[in-house]
Amino acid sequence: MFHLILKHRKKIFLILPCCLLVILISFLSGNAFWSSLHAESSDRQFRTFTRSLFQTEVSANTISLHYTLRSPSDYGIADIPATYGSLSSDPVAAKASVRNVLSSLQEFDPDTLSSENALTFKILDTYLKNASTGTDYLLYQEPLGPVSGIHTQLPVLLSEYSFYDTQDVETYLALLKETPSYFDSVIRFEQKKATSGLFMPDYQADSVLDTCQSFIDMGKENYLVSTFNERIASLDLLPENKKDSFQKENMKLVTEEIYPAYQNLITAIKSLKGKGMNEQGLSHFPYGKKYYEYLVRQTTGCNESISRLRLMTRAQILEDLSAMQKVLFPADAALTQASVLEQTSPDSMLDDLRSKITDTFPEIPDVDFQVKYVPESMQDYLSPAFYMIPAIDNLTENVIYINNGQTASGLNLYTTLAHEGYPGHLYQTVYFSASEPDPIRSILDFGGYVEGWATYAEMMSYYLAPLPKTEASLLQKNNSVILGLYALADMGIHYDGWSVTDTVRFFSDYGINDPNAVQSVYKLIIGSPANYLKYYIGYLKFYELKKEMADALGNQFSQKEFHRAVLDVGPAPFEIVYDEVEKNLLN
Structure with a gap:
């Protein structure tokens, strides 16, 4: 009667530095920030707070920013350097960050807010409390998972990175240059997992290796090349010689930055194979349940x-x-x-x-x-x-x-x-x-x-x-x-x-x-x-x-x-x- 079909549909979510909401607390908790709110109504104060939180979070990595906002300047965001962010493996720092934001949020009384803002307060409060708990298990997370791993999602996100103007193209190319350092942070995270006895089983490591190698094997036929050329072609105001220059630079970055980053990841995962202590479910890890x-x-x-x-x-x-x-x-x-x-x-x-x-x-x-x-x-x-x-x-x-x-x-x-x-x-x-x-x-x-x-x-x-x-x-x-x-x-x-x-x-x-x-x-x-x-x-x-x-x-x-x-x-x-x-x- 039943047919076992592997169904894993999903939205593509943005690749954030980690799965938690980790904010630049100094920006939010400085005296100047809070003193500027005192003269405002509760609702205006709250929206100023959430807007600052939003600005800081989406600016933390370029992909988040670009996929969240077409026009960042309309939201008070400008001149953000190209970055993927990095994976944090420090649970103490992560917990302190989340608790600091939670403390700032709880300065507000939801009973004094409009119904819409009170709803946002409740949702954000619940989210941050759960995120605080999650920091205790930072190294249990798996950035190279089979369903939504960085190594599989990143090429798709890059291939769909929209070019609205020349600045978008330049930011994109600058981002490609950051790929090796970002993958280095992924490697450090996996090494930390291995030393903590939390590394993936060998069969999962083999799957990561196969995926990365298949991506590299595309060579010059990689869709990061073809989709880039298609997006460049749609920029009608860009001169042909500039389009050609951008295409050559993209090809160079794919072969000299992206592929080596994937190759380094392959080398690192191969070196960590055999260090996974558990081939079964989470309950077999300490505190896994x-x-x-x-x-x-x-x-x-x-x-x-x-x-x-x-x-x-x-x-x-x-x-x-x-x-x-x-x-x-x-x-x-x-x-x-x-x-x-x-x-x-x-x-x-x-x-x-x-x-x-x-x-x-x-x-x-x-x-x-x-x-x-x-x-x-x-x-x-x-x-x-x-x-x-x-x-x-x-x-x-x-x-x-x-x-x-x-x-x-x-x-x-x-x-x-x-x-x-x-x-x-x-x-x-x-x-x-x-x-x-x-x-x-x-x-x-x-x-x-x-x-x-x-x-x-x-x-x-x-x-x-x-x-x-x-x-x-x-x-x-x-x-x-x-x-x-x-x-x-x-x-x-x-x-x-x-x-x-x-x-x-x-x-x-x-x-x-x-x-x-x-x-x-x-x-x-x-x-x-x-x-x-x-x-x-x-x-x-x-x-x-x-x-x-x-x-x-x-x-x-x-x-x-x-x-x-x-x-x-x-x-x-x-x-x-x-x-x-x-x-x-x-x-």
Whole structure:
């Protein structure tokens, strides 16, 4: 009945110096900064504080800045040197930084703020408290993970780095020169992990090595060359001789800076192979279970215990299985699934989805989107699909990447595009950004909300596809069950210490008897702890909230107004999302 498919869709997030919000505290806590606020109202003081926080954080690395803002000068940011930042491995300094910002935030009384600012206060307060906990486990983080590692994300981010003017080109080229020093900081971080007994297992190191070597092997055909030339060509006001000069410099930097940086990383990882002390889940590390508990809270935005999340997941799997058993599987269902929409282009699918959601989802501004494809040489190392987040002051440019090596056509592609596009990531991002929230919220990562919403959108898309309702229900619930099994496996591997054998046995209980596929899932989960939970638990939280509101409102319940209430809150911890939605719909 079930087919084990490795689904790892994602938004491409910015590569920050580390996964924590670490701020330049001296800038925020100086006497001049605070004295300038005394004469302002509470709301003006608060927005001045968050604006300064935002300016400092996005300026910390050039990629963050460029992907967040098209026009930094409009936000008071100018003359920032090209930098990637660096990876911090000092938990004491990181904790002091976060606590200092938290202390500054708590100078404000949320009861004196407007509803919008009070909401931002609550979200930022929760985020910083969780970040403070995370500093205790700084070296447990993995910057070279299989799903969103620096070595795989960086080339994509560079290839999509927009050129609006000559200054952007010059900044980009200056950034390429910084790649070796940035990779050196990654190497130092991995060396520190190794000396602390926290280095990755050999099979994960081999995956990193393969990815890096494949990237180097592209040579002059690398997409960092071809995409650069395409972007340069679009600058109409740039003289041809200048374009040619820039193209030659880019080629030189790719071969003399980027490739050597990747080669140095290969050499370093090879030297560290064999120093990984654990080939299983986080619970086999000292304090690994505590780290996993933190990671699940941070990743999902939920405060529930692992035991509670496991119960929620099992209950939903049973509900889905029960519903599936009541539906007679049509004899031609497999054929229908394979052939439906088979000849439809991704652009047409996105247009179809956009037109069909108008009755149940609120409107968003018209924006353009572009579908691109992952280079064949990188298909084995990147997600089946991903959405590139646009700058908050330039929502018109939206890019969805499809990995033809991992994403099928037909219905599978249709639901994937619902996840990445309408009414998933693209739709949610544009809706929230169009509401002009406090800019600080654009750089806070709440994966449970973001991926949970996109997974919820994906599940709904089965009922938008040209399928009989019974078949749509069957296929949707089958997808939900598979994601639920991944979530249970994630908790079993990292919290309960499951071995590969334990994991094979678990999946076999549900009729999945492909040991090789299960071993691939096991390795992926080892390298990306809690990643599946943000998809599935996030989806469950939205699904449960929807049921609660439908029960409470009865005939007055409107899907469109429910979606509007959820989207109006924006990315946030689910405790806050629930409070805000209940307040908006029930009061």
